[in-house]
Amino acid sequence: MAQAQQTETDATNASADESGGLTASSLRELLAGVTFALPYVLIAGTFLFGPLLLALYMSFHDWNALDPAQSQFIGLENYRILLSDPDFWDALRNTVYFVVLTVPPIIVGSLLLALGVNRDVRGKWLLRTIFFSPYVLTVAVVGLLWTEVFSASGLVPYYIGGGNWLTDHQLAMPAIAIATIWWQLAFNFIILLAARQNVPDRLYEAAKLDGASPWRMMRDITIPQMRNPLIFIVIVTFVNSFQVFGQPYIMTDGGPSFSTTTVVLYLYETAFTGREFGYAAAVGYVLFMILIAISATNYYFLTGDDQ
Template sequence: MFTKREKWWGYAFIAPQMIGMILFSLLPLLFAFGISFMHWDGFGERTFVGLENYITQFQDTNFRAALRNTTIYSLIVIPGGIAAALLSALALNKVKGKDFYRMFFFMPVVTSSVSIAVIWMWLLNGDFGLINQVLASVGIDGPNWLTDRRFVLPSIAMLSIWWGLGTNMVIFLAGLQGISRSYYEAAEIDGASAWQKFRNITMPLLSPTTFFVAIMTVIGSFQVFDQAYVMTQGGPGNASYTLVLHIFDEAFTRSSFGTSTSAAMILFVIILIFTLIQFTVSRKWVHYEDNGR
């Protein structure tokens, strides 16, 4: 049991974090929830309108386009990002100089998102971009990646997979290094193939790490903003118009904070639902080494 003095010291140590979370996370969230039921331009009086802002959003073609685009983008980024990170981690797990490669892959993560987007605008330029030049060298006529409605979302998704590769790869690499070598030695004695070891040892014991990466990737993919804002401004047309870009436009372009926060609340609910579904489904496939499952 802790003494009263030790308990107070514990409260003192967690107080800064708790105060920060309340002031900068919980209170703004509650304020935004209240604003979502009002008409407000950010300066004048607030008028309560009930569910009108939410109804308006679902009737808004821009919101529906943003929801569709964000969903398509997420369907590309989530499996693509997880698979690329896992394969990269598996490749580096047995390579000498892992620290160097880990730093090399992680460098884009700590680079400014605007800088990354500008560089990829040049790489994806349909006229003189490096990617199309490489394709032309092998006889392939590359498309206009950022101005063609068919390719703009996959292009932004490709950037996002590359950009997030470092973080997810490092997490997977840590998970792989936490798996005891004794499991593989026992499997080798039994004559297990490389695929059997991966399927029956690596994947089950790596499932908690995969679950964490999946949760973070889902949340990040639905919150995509920087890439679309810098590279395309949501164009061509509304082909790369995302939910967070729509929230930004409603608030800071149209000065409609009520509809902006209602869209943000809808996005919050979408992410919450997907997260809860993942937690529910995870009980069937996530295995923890120390709980006997």
């Protein structure tokens, strides 16, 4: 009798599977998945999606930070003002200039360091430590350190000349870029080094038997095998560079004459100095959309995937 009931239960479960229904086993798996995901969903909803929606709401208002209930709804007025705001466009140009100065050296430099350290050289463990060590520093330490390096009595003006780089309209942004490259190389270096070490040695051995040159092996083996980590660091490096804030804030405070004011620094000053929180929220959302567009474009061209 018990065997017959078990057979009937199995048949019912099988029938439920065929018809797309939930069995007791699949329901338990679903509940377990929801239970494990729930803490992250709650945290993300509280500290990510909640502020994201609040900022969108603020961008449509003349926001009163002291008494939000008194905020006035103005629709798209903040966005209209933003599009005709010369300071915003200057900040965007400065940001793009910073991205051009930093992204290619960080990506190419970290790749070359990873490939070089991966070779069988003496003391490579020490080289790994040296190359990664800048990343453990905070942005405040990096900014203060390089402020001294580029100051009038610092090492760079002493050996290269040019006076205080951080007060020069032409040299201030390159100085910030140099500090950022030195700092950000480390993170990409570790990612790419791990990716290179995961490339099977048998591929290189087979290529050597076929007489492939080192350049051919890099082009046909190394780069394709490291494709996904490379895509990751390209997107992350673009996003980080577009969101630069700490370096110009500490090293130049946006000067001289607005020449190093980036979009995020402009947003900060608009909100906390000008007290225009609704307009600052609009600036943040425009930057958010720019980052989405850049990330999607990078992903499309690097993967050839339009999905």
